[in-house]
Amino acid sequence: MLEHLVCQVWCNASNDITCSNLLDRKFEIIYNAYSWLKIDVDVIYEKCKDLTDDDRADIREAFFVNNSISELCKGTLKPIELVDLPDVVTTHMTSLLKKFYTPLLDRSEVSGDKLEYYNALVGEKYKTCPCCGLVKMESAESYYREDNDHFFPISKYPFASVNFRNLIPVCEKCNKKRKGTKTPQEHNGVAYYGFEARNDIEVSVEIKNSPTLNYSKLQKEDVEFKFSEDPEKNKTWDYLFGIKERYNIEVRDFSFTELRAIKNRIYMNKEINNGNSYDTVLNFEIMNYELDKYNESKFLKVAFLKEMKNKPEWMAVYNKH
Template sequence: MLFTYQYINHSMEKMQEFVDYIFLEVWCKAAVITEYSFELYNNKLELKEVVTAFHYSSTIGGDFFNTKIEEIFLIFQTLSPDEISQLEQWYHSNNNIENLCKNDPLFVPSRYSDITLLNAKLGPILKKFFVRLYSQDLLSLKALSDKIGKIEDHYNEFVMVNRTGKCPFCGLYDIDSEYVHTREAYDHYLPKSEYPFTSISFKNLAPICNKCNSGNKGSKDPLKDTNGNRRKAFYPYNLNPNVMEIDIKLNSTDIMKMTPQDITLTFGPTNIDEELNTWNELFGIEERYKAKCCSADAIYWFNQIIDECGDKSPIEFLAIRLDSAKKSPYSDTNFLRKPFLEACASLNLFTI
């Protein structure tokens, strides 16, 4: 990805804390507990208040939450210590998203299909529970939102810190700011339909433009290629991001009739080739960037150098534009404008 997000701490993270407690302290200890009761939450009083309120409120989301927790508890009671140990390992691995993206061999991701192989009943019911956790009919319930806050508030605080204003996965589209009433969707980087335990983890949730989310990534898997092989992927909250390199070569001098076949794109640096290939495959980057270079925007980039150079030569004005683009790479698609104009210059298209 072009740049990474800065992670923010927010009360919404408390929902993941609740889930951690349910999984590790309720379900994984079910085999040594006689029966399910709200007393199991005595060491997590805020969560106890939530499940108790859900019990007496008769809401669809609350009833689902409480009912599924108890149903899963009863299945865990039938599991062997080895099976529970395996589930705990999968839980910790799936919630260590940064190391999964690095393809660290110490962290092995699991899917619902893996859990179903371990226990035929458990996989489907866990999927129903975790997919439903990220839903407004649950998260908007007052008994819960009073504890964890609202996702709209998280979004507003998020974009106040992450002020680039562009989708980091493509750089082509704006991300809604705190000054508009709408907000971008949060992408489940590890798809919630495939990977258990991470549907409400904000380490797995990142605001993303609609074109990247619905039009390109969808439910594609960043951790495995189409053949099922593990691979490296960019982590959206990497504290030490790489500086992206984009090189463009044009195989035609006819800017007005440029086609994708006339453009060669190269991404770097080479030490992150695997992450770059994953990024390209997930978000259709090469296709979209080539299309941009064949658009009216690219024609404007070119004509601007010729038409607005004033008393300077086009080459002199080009140098100014390239310097400006370097300083503000994500404004006006400068990260792509710069290599495109450099490619034009290499063909002597600005020489009069």
């Protein structure tokens, strides 16, 4: 319906035909149901009468390009920015298209229910935030559910305001506190597409050796990360969601607790442990965490414990007792 309004109605505006005469019958029902919507649609229609043929072509092209979310993420298409479009898009269309998402889309009789969409995705796929993997997503039963994020923000790409392919459930930290209105185009132009099937990104932790290294209180500069899959897309993800900084804090927060737990398993429960070595205990913990690796940041704990296996000085300390 939005495509119809933008491309077939506004981009065909003229003095020879009224706005209502161009409306599809289904959209006309909505148009007549909400006075605020009718007023805004009519105002924009009048503004669009002065558009040139090139202006109309530019708007149509922007609509289709900016709704090709997968291609935009891959970098095979570049989004068309508001600055390159006629003024009517910025001054009038954008504010109305924001209203298509809220409040219009909130009305289930109009276009479906955002809550049902969120609940279906979280119930089937997104137990933790798909952008950071750190935050547990609120379930369908919770009143305080997480956010639906416009990956390409409405304020910059209003034509994709109600495109569910542009709408991904994410945690509040990723959406409001990290990403905001940032886009891949501000970095290197490529990103992971939220609904694309792909391999998990494997995370590796490296603890940097230094004279001041203290495992009981790791510092920011002691911890580094490596990621599998696409390096350029990983950089974009880090730019959008602050991945390395947040992972660094997370690892330093749990590192001492994890090492103490390993120590307890080896020394304080010798009868249960049956004299297993430090390496054997680590392997057991890693295997256990990998069974449910996206719960309680266990994928980072796995990476951290694997790095501990590469620290012979620490294995020697534990094994000599």
